[in-house]
Structure formats: structure tokens, C-alpha cells
Amino acid sequence: MIRRALILAGATPLLLLAAGCPEDAPRSPDDGGADAPPTSVCPTGYLGDPSADAVVELRALRADGTDVPLSDGDDLAVLFPPQGGRVAFVGVRALNVDGCGVQIVGALRDPGSKQLRLDGRTVNLRREPDGWGTTGRGTTTNIEDSAEIGDYSNIPLCPNQWADQDVFDVSFELEVVVTDRRKKTTTKKIAVVPRCAEPGDKETACRCLCRNGYVLGETCGEDAGVDGATP
């Protein structure tokens, strides 16, 4: 194996010469320098004015899968995702950013302890007729489908082994950071009230999993968040 590695190390420059320049390689979201805008790898392209400040509005999914605007003081739906537990699905509507390979980091912070939980992911925004870009599909999202929720920040909230208060019916801070491939970045912070948003057994389980002091493995009913989904 060592000999193979040495041969490979020696041969690599020759292979690079033979192969030419790596221009055809897919670009990383990090490789967009400020001077040379990276080539878009998705149909969205640039959204708005590259010289203007980025503008971001926050959005979130409801229990029925609709995508709604999120303003200061609003309720934030706490939902049962395919991965189990409970999460909030947070998205954005954005202008003056590169719509391809956007990094979205969503976090919920306990205002008392300052502890937070976050989820970050690289997504392509979808160009709207008005020139803005949005996360998600623009129609109702099936929150039971891992593929459809993949463009939203899946902020992991429960089991609650992190906050010093229940993660429902009390105020938290929602923070979202959006960074495009040219490193243009903007941050939005608002207050939200997480709500267990699915009725019946799911609400009961949500209030159990999301209460302050939950111990992993504690029984929270049949719908505690680990059934139903196939990976």
C-alpha cells in the first residue's frame, strides 16, 4: 500500500498535466471570490443587485406544510419530522444574493441561559416571479418527507436536553444567518413562541419530549417521534 501511495504521489502531477485544468469540476460554495463571481450551478442565478445589501425575510412551515412569513413575536410550529424528535422548519425569502449554494443557518436560543440549537445547510433558492428567491418548493410541503424538508433549516428542538425552560408556549430567540457563495452575509433575529403544533397524540408527545428536564428514554407515548419513517 505504501508503494502504491508513493507511485500515486509521483504520478499525480503527470496526471494533472494530462487531464488539463480543473475547470469542469463542480464548484464549492466556498470558492466564490469577491472579485470573480462564481459560475452558477443552478438555474436560479443571481437574485437582484450584486452591489446592494442582502435582504432577508424569515419564513417557517406550519403543521399542514404551508410556508408562512415569520415576524417578531409570532408562533413557531414545533413539528414531528421523519428523523424523530421535534424540530422547527425555518426558511427564508431573499434578495440581492447569489441564489445557488446559499448557506442557511437557523438557531433557536433560550433567552435565559443563552444556550442554542442550530442547523445549517447549503441550498439553492427558488426564483420567484418578483425576482426574490425562496427556500422550499413554494407549495405545500410534506413535512413527513425528508426530501421535501431538505431546503429548510431543520432546527432540532426536542428531546429537550438543552434549554432551561419548556420548548413550547414561552418566548425564545430565533436567529438566522444567510451567506451566499460570494460571502455576502446577513443575519436576522426575532422573538418567537414555539408551539406544539400537531394535535392529539403528537401534541401530548411533543409536550413530553419538549419539557424542561426531559430524560432520554423516558416514555412519551406511542408517538414520541421514532416511528413511521423509513430512512
Add this chain to the structure above:
Amino acid sequence: MSGPAARERAWHAPCSGNSAARNGRSATLSLGVLRMNRYVALATALPVALLTLVGCPAEPEPPLAIDPSSLQAPARGQGFQFRTPLFQVNAGEEVQDCYFFKVSELAKQGGLPENEPVNLHRIQMVQRAGSHHMNLFRVKSIKGLDPNAGPVSRGLNGQGECFKSPNWADWPLIANTQQDGEVDWTFPEGVANVFQPDEWIMLQTHYVNASSQKTPDDAEVAVNWHTIPKEKVVHQMGTLFATKQSIRVCKHNPSPEFSGTCQFKNPSREVNIIGANGHFHGRGKTFDMYAWDGVSIAKPADDARFYRSEAWDEPPMLRSPELDLQVKPGGGVYFTCSYQWHPPADEIGGCKALDDADKSEEKDCCYTFGPIVEKNEHCNIFVYYWPQQETGDVFCN
């Protein structure tokens, strides 16, 4: 560093290469962000191991057997061994089986009191070639996988309860290996993973005999648990498991990065991380873990990074004594999984196969979350620490 870890380090310092030499692959140095291959690790560890042989009074332990059939069981009254039978993995198959064992029965088999807790202090795991991974879990909430339904639940090519990760979403990991991996891990002095006699454990084997990995012979796994008496237990060990499942690696979003956090709920004292392992599949480019303060949204600085994997099929499994990281009160782990899309192999059906499996309306040749190595991706972290949190083991979805 303080407590048992410090004592362990102080006493064993001249001899610490012993376990490094045994473990080989574990010699991935974290804070320096260097991933050494086995040969470099061996070259580093060998002189220390030789010094150990010359200068240390303790009798060196025999090297870990790499054939499960030759793994010697612990002495009676000091632990026990359990194993799978030999089984076949045919060409083109991915086999994932879940074997259940009751702690009291294992204890009885090893000559330990069957009605008392078992204090695991050292674990050895050995598997025949072809394994994609081997996970050992502590059974918690029972859904589709039920130990009372039988000693083994078999899964084939993505089908069966043993392939459905929500079934073990809150089952703390005890130890794990990856491809070509064997584990011989002794916890710091006074640290034990404590199991109650009525608990079940689940051994999950995943063998692949396909284009990405081969299983040349029959498959088999064996595990040794070495215990310590309760009066020697100073701290209980805990496990942290975090997973990202709504992930997509697509043709038109070819280099995505996913990040997450998971903290220990311990506002008043430090937590000691003594083991770490990341798991993704073939599109995986870099898997990083950082010490994190629990309150910052920004990715920690490079000097906080304690783990990096750049080889999906041979990821480092860091463990003590090489990994002994103290996390400040309220802190935890920040992790990132970055990927590079590449076209799927024709033999699995190319992009059509991925699009057919993608329930989303967007058909963009996406690799999505799941167990099939050729078609799916993962982003899972396993972290081992002490002392265990009052809120139990830690799970972040």
C-alpha cells in the same frame, strides 16, 4: 485535565503507546487536524510500544485478534463474550442484522452476578472483512425493533426493521467500528458504562458485498466486555449521538455542507470527551467536529477542531487516551458534514435510480439520507464522554 483521566494519564503516560499500537487506526491526532494512516500511526506508536515493553513493569496485553473466532473471552468473573454466527453475504447484497442480548444473561454466562449492574470498563470488537460498520446500542424506546420478538432481526438491501434508523433514534451507542475496524478500548481509570441487569443491548452488523465494498468470505462479529467491580466505579460514561437526516447531495447543488450542534446539559462542570466517530458515505468529503461553547452560532475556530475524517470508508475512531478533551460547562460539539456530488454508477441504475427513489418533486439526481451505500448518504456523530448527564445520554436530531 483532571479526575480519573488525569490519574490515568499520569500513571500510564510512559506506556500510552501500548493501546495506540494495538488500535492502529485510532492514532488520528485531533487538534492538529492530522489524519495519519495506519502506517504512520504504527511508525509513531512502535517506538513507544517498544519502550513500553522495555521500561514498563506491567505485562503487555496480547494484541487484539483480528479473527473473531480467535478472540479470547475475558476470564470468568471479569466479563463475557458474545458473537454472531457465521453468515453469508452474497454478491450484490447489503445485509444489516440486529442481534439482541439481555445483560443479565450475558452476566450469568460470564460468571458475574446476574442480578447486579454490569460495569463495562473495556470493550473489544472484532469483525471479519467486508463490514461497513458495526454498532452496539443500549436498547431504549421499542418501536419496530423489539428484542422480545426474537434474538435477531435481519435486513437485506435496505428492507427490514433493522434498516430503519428511527427504530433506534433514542438508543445510546455503546461502541462502534467502521469498515476494516476492530476496537480495543479501555476507558479511563474509574470510568464505566453501567448497565442494569434487565436491560437489552443490540449489536447491529452491516456487511456490503457490492461495488463499493466487498465481503470476500463469510461474515462474523465478536465482542468482549471486560468489567470492573462497583467499588471501582468513580464516574459513569455517557454517549452523545447526533444525526442529520434531511440531507440532499444533488447535481445542481453539488457541494453542500450540513452543520449541527449538540450540547451537554451541564452548566456547572466540565465534561470530558474520550471518544468520537463520524459516519457518512461515498460522497462525503470532510467530516469535522469542534469543541463548542453551547451559545455561539458561528462555526468554532480551527483550533477547536478535535476530529476530522476525509475517508468515508475508513473514518478515524478517536478514543482515549489519544482523545481526552475537556469541554467547558454548558458546552458541547459542533459538527459539519461536507459532500461532493458525483454521478451514480451505471450498475445501480444511474440518475434514474436516484430520481425514482426521491419522493420530492425535484428530480436532480440527489443522494438522500438512507443506509444504502451506493445511493444514500449519512451524517452521524458518535461521542463518548464522562460524567454522564443527569438528563441521560444525549440525542440530537
